[in-house]
Amino acid sequence: MRELQSADGWMAIGARHDLPDDVGRVWRTECVLRRGAADGGQDLVRLRTQCIATTAGAKLETPRKPYLIKALIKNGWGGKDRQLEVADRPIWLAHNDEGLSRASAVTLGEASKWLPTVYVSATGKSTWLLGQREIEKLAYDLGGIAHVIVEPDRAFSFSLRTQTEAKNAYGGTIALSAPGQGIVRRYYVGWQIQDDIELAATIREAASTLRSQMPSFGWDWTELQEQALRAQRVSEKTRLTAAESEQLYLDEIENLQDRIRQLEQQLVALPSDSVGTDEGEFSADNLVRRIGPEIYSGEVSDRLRLAAKTTLSVAEQIGLDTRSRAILQRVVDRLPVSPALSELFQDLARATKDPKRVASELRSLLARHGYSEKSDNKHIRLEADKQFDGLDTITVPKTPSDHRGLTNLRKQIERTLGIAKLDD
Structure with missing residues (x-):
């Protein structure tokens, strides 16, 4: 344990606990409490857990959340x-x-x-x-x-x-x-x-x-060590013997070496986090980045599902092999329609209910799905932004004739967006 004192009492207190196991690892838990370091004068506690290899080839695991966090929250000290x-x-x-x-x-x-x-x-x-x-x-x-x-x-x-x-x-x-x-x-x-x-x-x-x-606003164990050793050296400068002063310097050096080891471990861990694996390259986020932005969340997934379903419908005619059929059928069966598609259908239905508000409602709605207004005369002309390939212009009349006209307008927009068949 280590404590940092000031004229007003303690400023920070912390502890480090190492628990070695029999497979060449050390399970380390650090906890540092700083007085008045958070917003509103709240005390700030920082906890850190690590699994550290002490022998070559040791299998590292992600430590569980320290029980101390649960205990603090249970006692109403979450803040x-x-x-x-x-x-x-x-x-x-x-x-x-x-x-x-x-x-x-x-x-x-x-x-x-x-x-x-x-x-x-x-x-x-x-x-x-x-x-x-x-x-x-x-x-x-x-x-x-x-x-x-x-x-x-x-x-x-x-x-x-x-x-x-x-x-x-x-x-x-x-x-x-x-x-x-x-x-x-x-x-x-x-x-x-x-x-x-x-x-x-x-x-x-x-x-x-x-x-x-995320950035850590609290101190970790090495920061507490550094502050405490420095404060001790300054406050007891005149009272320390040469041997005691030397020991303090050695403690500071050891603490800095510990910090260097931690930074080296972080650098070693970076490549595994930053280099994409085969699975990562085919993740939803990477696929969307390669293809381009979606007009709604899950669009690419929904269109791949439709493509698989369409291909299966003509599998006999094109002589599609059985393995491809099995994979495409699995795509159709296991790839659900995205929730955002249903939301878009309902938004379009809601926006085309009131003839007096249909123009402003659709202008606002389609602006969230890749369109921007280009002209505003008798009709509102909306064009897709450049990065959204394959979307045609949508023309919205300011005063649709009747309810049938509103329904036809909604269906026309669904066809233009290419979403009419995606929820089949």
Whole structure:
């Protein structure tokens, strides 16, 4: 253990615990508490766990979250992270101004400073891709690592969309929001994530990884050592013997060497994180980056599913081999339609209900899906942005004749976007 004192009492206190095992590894836990280092004069505790190889070929594993985090939260010492309490329970938002304000802050990265936030969007009224117990378990597992925020219903998503300029997660998508950045990743059941169990596991890992990559505002063990040794040398300079002074310098050198070893370990770990594997190269994110932006989240996946289904329908005529048929059938069976497609259909239906508002509603909606306005005369002409290849111009009349005209307009837009057959 090490303590740093000042004239007003202790400033920081910390400990390091090493537990060697019988397969050439050391399981290390560090904990440093700094007084008044967080917002509002809150004390700030930083915990760090490592699995360190002490022999060549030792298999390293990711350490579990320290139990001390659970104990601190259980005793009500989680503290306040800007707008959010640090806890191991989900925050269930209400459909009111306060709930919308908090959800907007999460979406834009303004709700927290210390921890990332998992945002669970709704698929209906009090329904989500994960069940309530799964959400509660997710929040429990991520206690002290990430906040978990849950929206109440889909109508909430529409209100939130207006406030955030369509930056929010919706339709069941689960988003990961970073402090100061906003939503950085979105997750849903698709070709990479097959079911709710895999979805929850993916979110757990992603949130933990994001937190480990964020800046650490607290001290780690070597920083505490450095500060304490320096303070001791300054305060006891006149009272120390030559041997004691030399020992302090040796302790400082050893501490700096420990810091160098930690930095070297981080550098060694970088290539495995940065170099893409074959599986990583075919990930959803990489595939979208190679093909180009999507007009909605999951578009590429939905179009590949349609391509597989169309190919299977003419497999006999083109003499498609049985292996290709089996793979394509598996794509159709195991690749669900993305939730965002259903959301887009409903948005189009909602935007084409009122003849007096159809022009402004469609202009706003299509602007979120790759279109921008080019002219505004008797008709509104919307053109796809340059990076969205294959999308034709959409013309929106300012005053459609009747209900049939609105229905035809909606179907025409669905055909132009190429989404009419994607949900078959």
